[in-house]
Amino acid sequence: MLEINELSKIYPGGTQALKAVTFNVPKGQFLAVIGLSGSGKSTLLRCINRLIEPTKGQIIWNGIDLAALPENEMRLYRRKIGMVFQSFNLVLRSTVLTNVLSGRLGYINPAWSFLNRFSKQDYLDAMKQLERVGIADKAFQRADELSGGQQQRVSIARAMMQNPEIMLADEPVASLDPVLAHSIMQYLDKINKELGVTVICSLHFLDLVHRYADRVIALNNGYVVFDGLPSEIDDMKFKEIYGRDAERVG
Numbered sequence: 001m002l003e004i005n006e007l008s009k010i011y012p013g014g015t016q017a018l019k020a021v022t023f024n025v026p027k028g029q030f031l032a033v034i035g036l037s038g039s040g041k042s043t044l045l046r047c048i049n050r051l052i053e054p055t056k057g058q059i060i061w062n063g064i065d066l067a068a069l070p071e072n073e074m075r076l077y078r079r080k081i082g083m084v085f086q087s088f089n090l091v092l093r094s095t096v097l098t099n100v101l102s103g104r105l106g107y108i109n110p111a112w113s114f115l116n117r118f119s120k121q122d123y124l125d126a127m128k129q130l131e132r133v134g135i136a137d138k139a140f141q142r143a144d145e146l147s148g149g150q151q152q153r154v155s156i157a158r159a160m161m162q163n164p165e166i167m168l169a170d171e172p173v174a175s176l177d178p179v180l181a182h183s184i185m186q187y188l189d190k191i192n193k194e195l196g197v198t199v200i201c202s203l204h205f206l207d208l209v210h211r212y213a214d215r216v217i218a219l220n221n222g223y224v225v226f227d228g229l230p231s232e233i234d235d236m237k238f239k240e241i242y243g244r245d246a247e248r249v250g
């Protein structure tokens with residue numbers, strides 16, 4: 001169980017991006033986070049693994065408050081929290097395999113030279129992860145030779161090398177066309193259903209929320225304005241989340 005208690009984030013310029021955000025995520029849930037651009041979705045996801053430092057509040061995971069941990073201890077917990085990004089964040093000039101292996105970096109001695117750091121088992125695991133996302137044949141290509149959808153699959157494989165218990169996905173399909181969007185969502189779904197990894201995924205399109213999420217929370221201007229089942233988002237709730245002039249497109 002992950003418990004977010006009264007989490008707030010005020011950026012140095014004074015923008016209050018999260019306002020006492022509170023919710024729980026049971027282990028193994030697929031939680032979607034929705035809301036207009038600027039509502040605080042990225043800030044929330046990045047506060048959970050402390051890529052962004054929360055200003056106030058608690059992030060309690062297995063009884064430990066992650067928000068209160070010193071950075072050196074947080075690093076150990078961060079290993080168990082994978083993350084994928086809208087823009088994939090691969091090292092484009094490195095091979096696909098090297099990118100995937102870098103997911104293990106949190107587990108090994110940083111003093112070792114890059115290529116000697118990884119065990120044979122790491123290489124076997126990296127190939128297995130690439131097989132899981134259907135691109136083992138691309139292992140020795142440079143990452144920048146891959147399409148956007150393929151790059152996102154590499155980034156999922158990289159995150160899976162951490163052996164994560166939680167996967168944070170920050171608008172993982174926002175840069176992809178709808179067909180590819182479904183294929184990426186299906187990989188996240190598989191990781192969730194087959195391996196029991198908790199997924200917290202921000203999404204723009206409600207049809208994806210309906211299809212893949214067990215539950216959804218909506219942010220508006222840093223506040224949680226909805227917490228429930230995707231099927232509970234009727235027209236009235238939709239207007240509360242997105243504003244009264246908003247129209248559904250998907």
Ligand SMILES: Nc1ncnc2c1ncn2[C@@H]1O[C@H](COP(=O)(O)OP(=O)(O)OP(=O)(O)O)[C@@H](O)[C@H]1O
Nearest residue numbers: 011013015017035036037038039040041042043044
């Ligand atoms: N590094 C930063 N410094 C200052 N303000 C920021 C920073 N990052 C985000 N913000 C502000 O915090 C608020 C929430 O932004 P955030 O990126 O979390 O929203 P979002 O819902 O993820 O938006 P999008 O869907 O466009 O990615 C916005 O007002 C944004 O301008």
